Amino acid sequence: MSGVADPDPWNALRTLRTGQRVELSDGRGQRWAGTIVPRSEMTGERVLVLKLDSGYNVGIRVEPTFTFRRPSAEPTAPGPPPPVAEGPVGGHGDGPWVALLTTGGTIASRVDYETGGVRPVQNEREILEFFPELTSAGPVRIVPVFDRLSEDIGPEDWEALAQRVVDAFGDGAEGVVIAHGTDTLAYTAAALSFLLQDLPGPVVLVGAQRSPDRPSSDGPSNLAAGVEVARSARWGEVVVVMHSGLSDGRYAIHRGTGVRKMHSSRRDAFESRNGPPIGFVDVGGVHVTEPVRPASPGPPRIDGPLDRAGGLLWFYPGLPPARAQEFAAGLRGIVLAGTGLGHVGSAHLDWIRRAIGAGTVVAMTTQCLAGNVDPFVYATGRELERAGVLYLGDLLPEVAYAKLLWALGHAADPKGVEALLLSDVAGEFHWRHTAGGDA
Amino acid sequence: MSGVADPDPWNALRTLRTGQRVELSDGRGQRWAGTIVPRSEMTGERVLVLKLDSGYNVGIRVEPTFTFRRPSAEPTAPGPPPPVAEGPVGGHGDGPWVALLTTGGTIASRVDYETGGVRPVQNEREILEFFPELTSAGPVRIVPVFDRLSEDIGPEDWEALAQRVVDAFGDGAEGVVIAHGTDTLAYTAAALSFLLQDLPGPVVLVGAQRSPDRPSSDGPSNLAAGVEVARSARWGEVVVVMHSGLSDGRYAIHRGTGVRKMHSSRRDAFESRNGPPIGFVDVGGVHVTEPVRPASPGPPRIDGPLDRAGGLLWFYPGLPPARAQEFAAGLRGIVLAGTGLGHVGSAHLDWIRRAIGAGTVVAMTTQCLAGNVDPFVYATGRELERAGVLYLGDLLPEVAYAKLLWALGHAADPKGVEALLLSDVAGEFHWRHTAGGDA
Structure with missing residues (x-):
């Protein structure tokens, strides 16, 4: 059928539903064929977003001179998403359910076809429009927590997220998935590992390295793997589930206290450091090869608060001691990322001694x-060591920083903070290295 | 033969030569058997250092009540080292020679048997006593530059080292090896890559992850592989040569601008990031698989100076913008180690805009x-980006910092510094990633 009766094709195009197929021409030789992709409030006026047959999405500004047709035999295409409850209470379907907490980031982002960049979704329902397969094994309840890119998520947000996790379990969730931007996902995973205790099920952080308009987007598959872990695993751990290689089909389960983003763009950017992942997800299900903490009978609780008076400083050759001292001034504790086995230039000994003498944990x-x-x-x-610097085994600098904020929130005096830092709270010390690790 | 005529065995033991075998008893059931290891000025009084048959070295304080014997059939043991010239001029042997610049660090360190720790050698000749095989393929001239642990080596030292490299080539060296502590070896390698131009031969940094009293020490084999590269390769690159795996026999050649120490203790801790190593050294010789800059007809020159008014700051969630701003205050340039594709929290935009407005390169x-x-x-x-932040491709933060000091030393105005930072000076941009790197 042809839609050229109206002089302006936009009037008809704007009424088409997600998933419907359309062929568009600019009348000067440029043609596009694809299916309609959901619009958001941010999609520009007169901009039609199509998923091309190549798999890529494009945003097309529809001029009045354009023509379009809709093939009479509508190909199979995703219809509207299945009904899914929103919000932490109420819901759809019977039986066990998984809570999906959204925070923004690529996994919950859309391309802004005005600027060409990627922006967070404005409406959590869009997530399920993108990922209709999420609910195939059981209900998923979406809980929007906040909506921003992960570089803006900080310690207050970690505490807010922990509260929403506890609430979700309190409402009966079997497991909790947190969709989170990948930039600071590992920081959040570490902080939640310390903040959340007596978990009755897994807390699974997932993200996407590729934006949803790319056929190579890893968001849907990471999210599906994360939901599978949250639904089927019966342990009380905070973990990160992301691609373990460049192709779909295998996802690593990383402990929240030993993982790091090690590449800016690869889909397998997340790596467990100082040991293997806890396990994997593949077509055969969830496989766990490392010790995990069993699910607690509950109830889950927040072991807070965090105290933000901690910092993290990377040493480098030429760093003036006075500049480092100034950076640490006013803090109750500071984590140094030293060189090698844990060194800084000997010229830094003076300020470190003074800081420790004044009650700062270093x-x-x-x-x-x-x-x-x-x-x-x-x-x-x-x-x-003689000056009083506390050596933290194989804790990653970022994990040590998150733990420091937690420890500062739990003890008033430096000795108490140090004792907490050295204790094993969430499986964060990996004394047993991988084979050859110390060879 | 027995040595108990003198009432105090120390008087005889102190005269024994390196490599001689001795059996010692404390008269109360404790016995040691091994060969004498070189003493240094730091070896304690009355302390005998033995390499045990297990391969480990021990320091034994010899009490007057001890007894000892020397087996009459002296087993094969390393004798005194072959004669080798010291200093940058003069020398021993004919034909092409390699300069070995020593700076301290594990590769040139000794166990201090008083404290149990490792300290730099006091005498560069000790190196050749430990590594007699170094000169098997040709002369090596030792050039002591300085003598300290690598966490104390900074920008002034990089310039001093560059001068000694130029001097060594000027004296006729075919190639230059720099023995360097591993903690900051990659920083030095990056800085030398920018400082040294028109190299007529390779400059090879080597280090040791294990101290020389351990049978697993990687110092000798890394040093031998480094000397082989310096002797045989005919290119003008600054490289790092270290174990490529846990066993001896294969050494990776890393470009000085793309390598990082990625483990505190493993022998294969050094990794080329963003691409494969330049090549490898194995029993078959030196194999190069990546493009290298051919040797220049010379003369080599120092493209200095460095300007120390640059810094390096790692972003983390919860870093207060005011603290970051204070850290950057007074600097002409600062490298940010942001998250993911290069982000910091949006609350940092203000101070970054102000700093750039005031002429700071960010x-x-x-x-x-x-x-x-x-x-x-x-x-x-x-x-x-709109605020004026300069995005540096895939430069490692540490490499970007070294390059920043170099660029600040070469241009007075921010635009000039930025142009230098974006130019490819020493193969530091790896636009061609490894297969799948962007998949």
């Missing part, structure tokens, strides 16, 4: 991002 | 330590 990690720190191998380490 | 890298930064994917990136 903790050491390694900027190598793998392996233990050890103050007893080199002279510099021994002097730092 | 450059972006990724704390993922692999992959490109890209300001055009997400809204935050676009805003940072």
Whole structure:
């Protein structure tokens, strides 16, 4: 059927539903064929978003001179999403359900066809329009928590997220999935690992490295794998589920306290450091190969608060001691990302001694991002240890920072903070390295 | 023969030569058997250092009540080292020679048997006593440059080292090896890559992850592989040569601008990021698989100076913008290690805009330590780019920092500094990623 009766094709095109097929021509030789993709409030006026047969999405500004046709035999295309409850209470379907907390980020983002960039979704229902397969194994309840890119998510948000996780379990969720921008996903995973105790089911953070307008987007498959873990695993751990390789079909389950984003764009960017992932998800289901904490009978609780008076400083050659001292000023604790086994230039010993003398906790990690720190191998380490620097085994700098904020919130005096930092709260010390790790 | 005529065994033991075998008893059931290891000025009084048959070295404080014997059939043991010239001029042997610049660090360190820690050698001749095989293929001239652990090596030292490299080539060296502590070896390699131009031969940095008293020490084999590259390769690159796996026999050749220490203790800790190593060294010799810059007819020159008014700041969630601003205050340039494709929290935009307005160069890298930064994917990136933040492709944060000091030393105005930062000076941009790198 042809739709050229109206002089302006936009009047008809704007009424088409998601999933309907259309062929568009600009009348000067440019043609597009594809299916309609959901619009958002941010999609520009007169902009039609099509998923092309190539798999890519394009935004097309429809001029009055354009023509279009809709093939009479409508091909199979996704219809409107299945009915799914929104919000933490109420819901659709019977039986066990999984809570999906959304925070923004690529996995819950849309291309803004005005600017060409990617922006968070404005409406959580769009997620299920993109991912209709999510509910195939059982109900998923969407809980919008906030809506921003992950570089803007910080310690207050970690506490808010922890509260929503506890609420979801309180409402009866079997497991909780958190869709989170990948930039700071590992920081959030670490913080939640310390904040959440007595979990009756898994808390699974998932993200997307590729935006949803690309055929290579990893969002849908990561989300599906995360939901599968949340639905089927019966342990009480905070984990990250992301692609374990470049192709779909295998997803790594990383412990929240030992994972890091190690590539800016690859789909398999997330790596467990200092040990293997907890397990994997593939077509055969969820496979766990490492020890996990069993699900608690509950109720889950927040072991807060965090105290933001902690910092993280990476040492580098040429860093003036005065600048480092200034950075640490006013903090109750600071994590240093030192070199190698945990060193900083010996010129830094003075300010570190003074800071410790004034009651600041100074903790050491390694900027190598793998392996233990050890103050007893080199002279510099021994002097730092003697000055009172706390060596934190194989904690990643970012994990140590999240743990520091948690420890500062739980103890008033430096000795108490140090004791908490050295205790194993959430499986964060990996004394058993992978084979050859210390060879 | 027995040595108990003198009432104090120390008087005889102190005269024994390196490599001689001795059996020692404390008269109360403790016995040691091994060969004498070189003493240094730091070896404690009355302390005998033995390499045990297990391969480990021990320091034994010899009490007057001890007894010892020397087996009459002296087993094969390393004798005194072959004669080798010291210093940058003069020398031993004919034909092509390699300069070995020592800076301290594990590869040139000794166990201090008083404290149990590892300290730099006091005498560069000790290196050749430990590594007699170094000169098997030709002369090596030792050039002591300085003697400290690598966490204390900074920008002034990079310039001093560059001068000694130029001097060594000027004296006729075919290639230059720099023995360097591994903690900051990659920083030095990056800085030398920018400082040294028109190289008539390779400059090879080598280090040791394990101290020389351990049978698993990688120092000798890394040093031998590094000398082989310096002797046989005819290109003008600054490279790092270290174990490519846990066993001896294969050494990776990393370009100085793309390598990082990625484990605090493993022997294969050094990794080329954003691409494969340049090549490998194995029993078959030196194999190069990536493009290298051919040796220049020379003369080599230092393209200095460095300007230390640059800094490096790692972003993390919860970093207060005021603290970041204070850290950057007074600097002519700062490298940010942002998240993902190169982001920081949007609350940091204000101080970044003000800093750029005041003439500070603000450059972006990724704390993922692999992959490109890209300001055009997400809204935050676009805003940072619009504010004037310079996106540095796939430069590692540490490499970007070294390059920043170099660029600040070469241009007075921000635009000039930025142009230098974006230019390819030493093969530091790896636009061609490994297969699948962007999949």
